[in-house]
Amino acid sequence: MQPLDVIKEKIREALPGLDCVIGWQRGFDPLHATPLFMRKPEDVDRLIWGPLNIYNTATYLSGFRGKKVGVVVKGCDSRSVVQLIQEKLVKREDVVIFGLPCAGVVDLTKVGRNVTDLGRVSAVDHSGETLKLTTPEGEKSLAWDDVWADKCLSCQYHNAIISDHFAGEPIAPVLGGRDPAAEEIAALEAMAPADLLAYWAEAMKRCIRCYACRNSCPMCVCRDFCIAQTRDPHWQSQEDSVKEKLMFQMIHATHLAGRCTECGECQRACPVDIPILALRRKANQVIKELFDYQAGVDPQAVPPLFTFKVEEDNINERGW
């Protein structure tokens, strides 16, 4: 029996005790999957598994606070679940975790750079050595390394970190692989500050302030009460300025420092493809250097910014 079928079986068994189980199904076209909420046994048939399951299923968990739900996870999704549990935003006993080994997911933006219109792909074959697309301008065959999401290229967590049911052969992490995150940050920081700021201004210019980056973030639990849209506190004005837009990105990044599991949903969700993930990644880099800490790995840990050491290991008091 295929791992997916094993999991489907487990889900059917668990469904009666659960509000629903969150997974993925085919979306509006062959290239686009979409989140699936399984409530009835027949829903389970629609569950799919593969490189198109880009959505982080953990994003929905905080919305089910107080209810029992199941969630099918990729390794990276499970990090978000762990972090939610760690922050008591989700009770471990309230969530049943179904895991499968994940080889990676595609970054549709990268795919888009190889086809004229992502919305005109009529067939997809992801079973082979390459990703094969049927488009108006003909067959396209894309090398996986060109379309994997960045996080997958350096993924250390192909398998659910915690799970109640896991099916399939765990995949070992590829060590010493490319780390596009580090490369991107290095490239950005190589710029002169003013140029880098201009880079962000140029990028934020097209931001429409839809807050998809925030609402797709599994760790953004303030949601309806985010300080970006209140008058009290009044952190942000309604001005359509790059300053306000960049400020929000910093709010998000700062609030995520030490909590971000780097699922990349913020950037993926951006309808105008602003490369905002770098800001969160940098925060994670800093957190790692300072506190040797990675979010979403240990359900028992406390996020580094909500605790302290009297003698910090890696912070040397500034000698003035």
Add this chain to the structure above:
Amino acid sequence: MKIGVFVCHCGSNIEGTVDTAAVARTAMDFPSVAYAEDVMYSCSEPGQDSIINAVREKGLDGVVVASCTPRMHEPTFRRAVERAGLNRYMLEMANIREHVSWIGKDREANTNKAADLVRIAVEKLRRNRPLTPKSFDITRRVMVIGGGVAGIQAALDCADGGIEVVLVEKTSSIGGKMSKLDKTFPTVDCSSCILGPKMVDVVQHPKITLYAYAEVEEISGYVGNFDVKIRKKASYVDWSKCTGCGLCLEKCPSKKSMDYFNEGLGTAPAINIPFPQAIPKKAVIDAGFCRQFIKGKCGVCAKVCPSGAIDYSQQDEIVEEKIGAVVAATGYDLFDISKYGEYGGGRYPDVITSLQYERLLSASGPTGGHIKRPSDGKEPKTVVFVQCVGSRDKSVDRPYCSGFCCMYTAKQAILTKDHIPDSQSYVFYMDIRAPGKLYDEFTRRAMEEYGARYVRGRVAMIYPKGDKWVVRGADTLMGTQMEVEADLVVLAAGAEAAVGSPQLAEKLRISYDKYGYFMESHPKLRPVETNTAGVYLAGCAQGPKDIPQSVGQGSAAAAKVLGLFSKEKLESDPQISQVNLTRCVGCGKCEITCPFGAIHMIDFRGQPKAEVIETVCQGCGICTVTCPQGAVQLEHFTDNQILAEVEALCQF
């Protein structure tokens, strides 16, 4: 909202480098400012009256005073606006003296800066709201830390004032440094004769609970309601049974223990009572020397003790006390004279500290009051006193004057002559500091009646020559080198903050200076208060003092405590955190980070929400930063207020 701005000249203190009239004119153009003027002395009665009148006449509902630091006069002006009929929290201050006029001479820049500070004060005030303090009950008990003369005085005055006192002393007897002294200047009366009775009063006072051989482990809570944990160190003697008969001391086979009370002159039995007049008079075993502990067998004291008080299995014990105020009177310790290698202190047996000399002079000391020098027990004929050893010397990071050395040296010179009429004393000094009633007269007597030779100059080095000690120094008045062959050299070791002072300060949440002395809240006007409400200072813990000053401060601190406790209830500062229940998502992060446990989670219509315990909240604002959706806001330091200040400063 109508705001009045009052820009203070502070005489010429501010006006000298700030155009206060211009600042007032500029302030006129700030939002909500309905009135602005410059005043000569805003804190003076006419100054405060002009504020009150303006509030009434112009119908102001908020006041900005631009003058000195709010740490100085915020309470003053709060009372003023209250007298004017406003809520006392509708006041903001702009610090244009300490932060502007006193630190720069450029009048244009200062005026400009002052206007900016007024601007942010106005922007903050525009977002202030009237606050009313909550009142809460007081635990009318005080803890005095340190059983020296300052602590004893504070404890007795408080107890006589009718409140319960918990006195915590680190060593096994109260009395402190004074109990080690032979005589006291300038009256040359017997130290233990005047201190003894006070010590007895302490143990006999029904309102005083004494914890000797104990230390403060932990303190939590806030003014009026502190919870303290006190560690009673294991003495291995059940004090409830010990009668202080002293039999164990005689029979103890190990006599090599350090004699702390005698400043290490000679040794003491491993089980010991420091001195005959000790209070409480109870024995303590020094486990480091007791054979029962080292070899695991002996038990002599246990055998001889008539009351069976010995208990080798005793452990440290933690006792908890509830108190409303603290008096810190932890005193001082001596500068380590061995830091002056050229003097040979610690290497040469006959180069001793002034306090050791006190023990040699004392009838209850190791030599029974006969001056015998440590090396060979001979009676010294030539005694050299060296001043300022660890005082007024940057090279050993002790730039301050210890204050009392000049006086006790004069006293010791006099006592030396009394004990050994054919002796000659020399005193090497920098300056003679004898400001005090009968003090200068006293030093003169040392010179004129007792013939002590005062040599103005520093000692360069001391070295042995035969059985003598050559003291080489300069006589700066004669402009000559000078050498004295001494039998005994007494170094006037300076005072430094008692060991462990910084650690205690951290427990008490009070500040301390770079030398470890506790910081008073104002050097002149609030000398025994600290910036932590309910914590007071007495004696040398705050800085070197002599006995009368220490006793005076002990009484002063007691007066502060009695004043505090005379209130029916205390009022808590209403500038504390508030939770907006609709915004709170109940993630509980504020609960984790609050240092005071002032936030707890409650169930609100089935939702977890944070709640602030108003009397416990100290208003630090850590929670406000922790809360990602800004649901917890610190009153008068809300996000919007600070953002408004930032906005105002970023307009240019």
Add this chain to the structure above:
Amino acid sequence: MPVLAGKELRIVGFLCNWCSYGGADTAGVGRFTQPTDLRIVRVPCSGRIDPLFIVKTLLGGADGVLVSGCHPRDCHYASGNFYARRRLEVLKGMLPIMGIDPGRFEYTWVSASEGQRWQHVVTTFTEQIHALGASPVKAVLGAYPGAAPSKGGDSAAA
């Protein structure tokens, strides 16, 4: 008021009330001369300083931000500066990626007794900011549409 052209840069300080604000007072009492650029915002504790205040200030065009609190272990609120230390250190690490020179922000500890140290801190930091020069933020971000036109603020009514 407008920054004194050519003379001053805009430096905003966030100081805790108990130690550093007092230290600045002590410096004043001691008449320890300092540059005039700094504008001090008083907060109860360094633990009250939201790193985002600093981001807001820098994006607002300030040339430098200085934060000072009680020395570790000496916090009036026991642990405020321990949290602040972590938050601020992380922020300092993040500034480069947003295109802000990290030298424009420093945090340090000054106690109420350290007037001279405060003078040293203010002088050193002000020199550091003048060495970096005016912040490019306003020029860079101002070049983009959308922002409500920069107001003369209150001085417009003067």
Add this chain to the structure above:
Amino acid sequence: MEAAKFLSDAALRPWLDELATKHALVVPRREGDAIVFAPYDPAKPLDLSRDATIPPKNPVFPACEELMRYSYAKNPENPAQAGLTLEPLVPMGSTVVFGGRPCGARGFTIFDRVYLTQRIRDPYYGARRESTAYVTLACSDTGNTCFCHWVGSSPSDTTGSDVLLTPVAGGYVAEAVTEKGSDLLKSTHMADAGGREKEALAAKSKALEALEAAPDLGPAPKSLLAVFDDQDFWVDMSAKCISCGACTYLCPTCYCFNITDEVRGLDGSRLRTWDNCMSHQYTMEASGHNPRPTKAHRLKNRVGHKFSYYPDIHGGVIACCGCGRCIKSCPVGVDIREIVLASIERATAKPQE
């Protein structure tokens, strides 16, 4: 209306250069991985390869519009008094939007029924609408999220456009739809169509024939009302929605706004910014009560408004242009088509009471 013209590929840029001298010209341009309408820059390439990520509605309905500025002037004699000066900012100048698609242009005709009525006329919108011309590019085929023909439009719909360009060999056939349009075509860069109209017509009909049959949305208005109180249905439909604003902000027909004052010191400006009904704040009342507390309520409103409530009061016109942006750009692939069809199915499945 005068005869169609021919705009050769070679003449395109010169014509745009010319337009740019007379009008503020915005064109689709690639920014990062998105295509947005940006001010024309002769030095930068256009991107007409696909419909723009962001619709061309900004020129008539900006994401953020400063309605007016005001400032208080204090009375030097008595600073307690201050005079208020207001400066309304009515938009000036003419704009040409080049390279949108029929759906995008048709979109804001939905606005007209709301902002330009006999009773009420929004001066800001009105001014922009009058001074803005749309040069639209007909679609030759449709994408996976296109459904303009479901809502009464088509790949070559001219509604809302002033000029329609239809791709033909070597360039475009340009047809003026309005007076404004024909003025734009009065250019030396425009050649006579010279019989290419037929080719254009063929292209249009080819695109039409290529369309799959559209379902009948006739029952939609009633169905959506029928399932209005069916919370389970809406919870199910909205399960994957994350309540962001992508769908509404990218929608050519969404016209909701929010008004806020941003004040600095004595000066302030009144801003009108896009608002979106997917947001919790949208219906938040001052009391703290929110009549649409969940995303289910909010999604119901979005779909209901477009396919039921709006048609009800505007002669059956569906407030959706079928551009498919809300589907394509939705971070989680919420498909409004599914929801409408599901509501019809659900309504017919359960007997109307």
